[in-house]
Amino acid sequence: MASLSEEEQQARETIRYLVAASRSVPGGALASAREDWRAQLAWWGSQGYHGVTLPPEWGGQGKSFLVQTMVVEALAEADANLALLYEVHNTLHLEAVWRYGDEAQRRRWLPDLLAGRRLGGFAVTEEEAGSDAESLATVAVPEGGGYRLSGVKRMITGAGWYDQYVVFARVPEAGITAFVVEADTPGVGFGSPEPMLGLDSTPVADITFEGAWIPEDHRLGELGQGYAIALDLLDGGRVGIAAQAVGILAACLGRSLAFAQQRRQFGRPIARYQGIQWMLAEMATDFAAARLLTYEAARRRPEGERQRPLYAMAKWFASRKAVQHALNAIQIHGGRGYLRKTGVEHLLRDSKVTELYEGTSEILRLVIASRLLNGYNWDSI
Ligand SMILES: Cc1cc2nc3c(=O)[nH]c(=O)nc-3n(C[C@H](O)[C@H](O)[C@H](O)COP(=O)(O)OP(=O)(O)OC[C@H]3O[C@@H](n4cnc5c(N)ncnc54)[C@H](O)[C@@H]3O)c2cc1C
Structure with a gap:
């Protein structure tokens, strides 16, 4: 490009x-x-x-x-x-x-x-703290030159599979703080991987902390700095998920183009029909727009939270387009698109979660709008 x-x-x-x-x-x-x-x-x-x-x-x-x-x-x-x-x-x-x-x-x-x-993984989400991550209830109580960690993290990618996790917990009187927790720490337990709509081979599970003792030198950053750390990391993470969605879009386009030119109905390749061409044209245009926006957001990552709306825009746009065109990819493949063995239906199942994790589409729009209304220089994009 x-x-x-x-x-x-x-x-x-x-x-x-x-x-x-x-x-x-x-x-x-x-x-x-x-x-x-x-x-x-x-x-x-x-x-x-x-x-x-x-x-x-x-x-x-x-x-x-x-x-x-x-x-x-x-x-x-x-x-x-x-x-x-x-x-x-x-x-x-x-x-x-x-x-x-x-x-x-x-x-x-x-x-x-x-x-x-x-x-390594990243654990912020809890039962009552999803989009509202700041309300997390896992506690880290100072004790013996370290912290006693108690609480449950929900839906954590790689839980029980990664070797260590950045965990966010509330230290009394100090606030949310980040810790590196190694998987084999006594008192740390993992749930069974959740059966999910997509991402069939990704383990996602709960992490339980039952008085797990974490040494002081496993604390990342300052006491009480954890929420700001989480938001900073999620800025990059959102660009990463936008890239995941762009990759899925590329798969949709590549697979659909190849199939449309090979599959013949009524005596000619279905790619010759305008109904199919319009889907391909829209898919390619959205792919290009999503990729350009994602690359621009990635380039601006060093600007940090000043460009937070741009990272949110990239993820919101790319994830929405990935879901939309995964549906179109199935449509172009006809009945075969619905069959597992064709290997296209999983694009739809895998794409959906890009609209959910690391900030839902609703939260991303809140981020964009609140910054727009508070002086974000949109002309800097
Ligand atoms: C496959 C998978 C992997 C994950 N991996 C991780 C991980 O590694 N680490 C981790 O910490 N978490 C992880 N998560 C959790 C994920 O980040 C959360 O699911 C996500 O942040 C949303 O939180 P929630 O599910 O509690 O939804 P909720 O916050 O309960 O939201 C429910 C609905 O309400 C909407 N909503 C909420 N608040 C508002 C509002 N103010 N205005 C408008 N709408 C609103 C949401 O957009 C959503 O549509 C993972 C989730 C999944 C599915």
């Missing part, structure tokens, strides 16, 4: 090459067992693609956030499950340690996170 610099274009070529090469690694043939995703993510680590934005002296590639975004997009075009597990590990967990960890914490956790030897 014309808007990419030469370096970004090269990065995209490399990522595409790696996605193709990753097919020889277990899990690379799609719709795989959960254990295969470990091999996949370790392989991406061995290629230097975890923490690509970190400077080389810390083991990263010093690349832009756009490059990380393009990895999520390329993975999602192949498989939205793997894209999500990569996105959460990189954008929400590894970035948390990098942006908010002190020198000792970075040295302790980053090498394994970068290599993909350890993988």
Whole structure:
């Protein structure tokens, strides 16, 4: 795409090459067992693609956030499950340690996170704290040079599968605070993976803390800074989910174009009929718009919360279009589109959740509108 610099274009070529090469690694043939995703993510680590934005002296590639975004997009075009597990590990967990960890914490956790030897999740949601995350009730009570953690986190991606989690809990009199909690900490338990509409091979479950003791040096950032940390990480996360949706859109378009030219009815390929052409044209246009908006949001990630409405716009637009065109992709495939074996119906099931997690479409519009009404410079986009 014309808007990419030469370096970004090269990065995209490399990522595409790696996605193709990753097919020889277990899990690379799609719709795989959960254990295969470990091999996949370790392989991406061995290629230097975890923490690509970190400077080389810390083991990263010093690349832009756009490059990380393009990895999520390329993975999602192949498989939205793997894209999500990569996105959460990189954008929400590894970035948390990098942006908010002190020198000792970075040295302790980053090498394994970068290599993909350890993988990390992000746990904020609770029974009564979904969109209203600030009302979370998990508590971390200071005790013996650390904190006793009690509460339940709901619907956590990779719960029981990732090795460690950034967990948000309320410290009495200090407020919401972020902690790194390792999965094997006594008092930490995991529910069974939830059967879901889509993302069939992504484990999503509850995490229970029953008086789990977390040492002081596992606290990320300042006491009471946790909510601001969560919002900052979710800014990047929303761009990541927008990229997941763009990848799904690319899959819809690629599959639909190929099928429409090959499938013949009434003596000619269905691509010759205007009804099909209009769907393809709209799909391609929305794909281009979603990708451009997502790339622009990724480029502006260093501007932080000043561009929060832009990150929200990218996710809202791309996720809505992914759902709309996953439906169209099924329509273009006719009855075959409804059959599991055709491998198109899952695009609809996988796309729906992009309108829900990391900020529902309603919350994203609230974010956009409230900033617009409070002086956001929309002309800066
Ligand atoms: C597959 C999956 C993976 C997930 N992974 C994680 C994870 O890794 N970590 C994590 O912390 N969480 C995770 N979540 C949770 C997810 O972030 C929440 O589901 C999401 O934030 C919405 O919260 P909720 O489900 O409680 O919905 P609610 O907040 O209860 O919302 C219900 C409905 O009300 C609407 N609504 C709420 N408030 C308003 C308002 N003020 N104005 C207008 N409408 C409103 C919402 O938009 C929605 O339509 C995951 C969820 C799923 C499904």
